[in-house]
Amino acid sequence: MTSSTSNLRPLSAGLQQIAVDELNEVPQRVARDIAALRDWLDKQPHLCSCIDEQFLLAFLRGTKFSLEKAKQKIDRFYTLQKAIPEVFNEHRLADDPQVLEIIRAGVILRIPLDEEDTGPAVTIIRACSYDLDKFKFQDIIRVGSMFGEIMMFEDDNATVSGYMEIMDMTGVTAANLFALQPQMLSKFSAYADEAMPTRQKGIHFLNVPGAFETGFNSLRSFFPEKIKNRVSVSSDPEAIFERIPRKYLPEEYGGTKGSIKDILEQMEAKILSYREYFQETQNYGCNEKLREDSNPLFQRPEESHFGADGSFRMLNID
CATH class of the missing domain: 3.40.525.10 (CRAL-TRIO lipid binding domain)
Structure with missing residues (x-):
């Protein structure tokens, strides 16, 4: 995992109000929530993830600051990327x-x-x-x-x-x-x-x-x-x-x-300007062989368009 060297960027007044009202963001608690995500990621042997503060904050906002849902979203982020090798491959570099x-x-x-x-x-x-x-x-x-x-x-x-x-x-x-x-x-x-x-x-x-x-x-x-x-x-x-x-x-x-x-x-x-980040993403991902959780996120594939093994499950088209 790569460490973060950035500081959190403050929101404009208008976006901060939306984040508070609609995303359950509590500014005084954000740093603690990010630390909790980092701690969780550090204990997941199957995940190699970016742990930049703004990166993790995006997942917290995207799940309305539900720590458990943020964990699931990060897991899906890397697990499902592996299922689309046509997109997420060696050409995904800033200077390609x-x-x-x-x-x-x-x-x-x-x-x-x-x-x-x-x-x-x-x-x-x-x-x-x-x-x-x-x-x-x-x-x-x-x-x-x-x-x-x-x-x-x-x-x-x-x-x-x-x-x-x-x-x-x-x-x-x-x-x-x-x-x-x-x-x-x-x-x-x-x-x-x-x-x-x-x-x-x-x-x-x-x-x-x-x-x-x-x-x-x-x-x-x-x-x-x-x-x-x-x-x-x-x-x-x-x-x-x-x-x-x-x-x-x-x-x-x-x-x-x-x-x-x-x-x-x-x-x-x-x-x-993101050359280094996209180079690092080549090492990020999910290794199911190392997953220790006895109840993996994809034990119920009907909840996802991707199957339990991470492969894409065809949609039923009307």
Whole structure:
């Protein structure tokens, strides 16, 4: 396990109020709760985990400060990653050429919010902006998962108010639709729901051509039950402004917040600043052979989209 050298970052007044009211956060008790999680992790021979303060705090906020649920969430976080080797593999490094190429292609845009904003964090996925012959959807998800972890460390909106994904389908073709790999989408969405501490507040498919609306609406069946109602599909190009204020959007989306190029340069610099962390994640994980708990978290696989052995269990599709 790696030790923490950082200090906890204070929340803005607005987010602190939400954390207290909705997440049961007691500021005076946070350090003690983090210490309890660290102590528990130190006694789990099957887990090799990051123990950074902000990392662990994200799990406490994601489980409304239930220490037992936070323990389960951390266990799931590493156990279920092992079940998706297409995403969590040796290419999941900040300086991996493929990772950097995907960032530079502008497939993923992290949208910065104003400091006083208490809304959910926002990511735009430009699903048609990558070469289908060069990258698979799982490669895009890998980069997205890396920024998801960065959010856990430093995006207070994400850890307190959750996050929202905008899937921009401008220019979508049948080939793009096929490349989405619905089963991979389902598999990773289940991981995001069950293992990630940040709460998913919505997935919105925008700029979907009318001819494809039915197909995209059918994607709802591939999401976990509680996520289905948070998925929307629209062909209206103005619908993005219902989700994200213009002041946060880059010029290419009709906003005033610089350009996509500006965002991508910031994202590349950000991920490279996490070079050491992602190198360390290659050593993190769960070794079931060393699990001492006689009642492992996955003894009841019906509670998860993943089976007791950590392999993905196919969803029943209506």
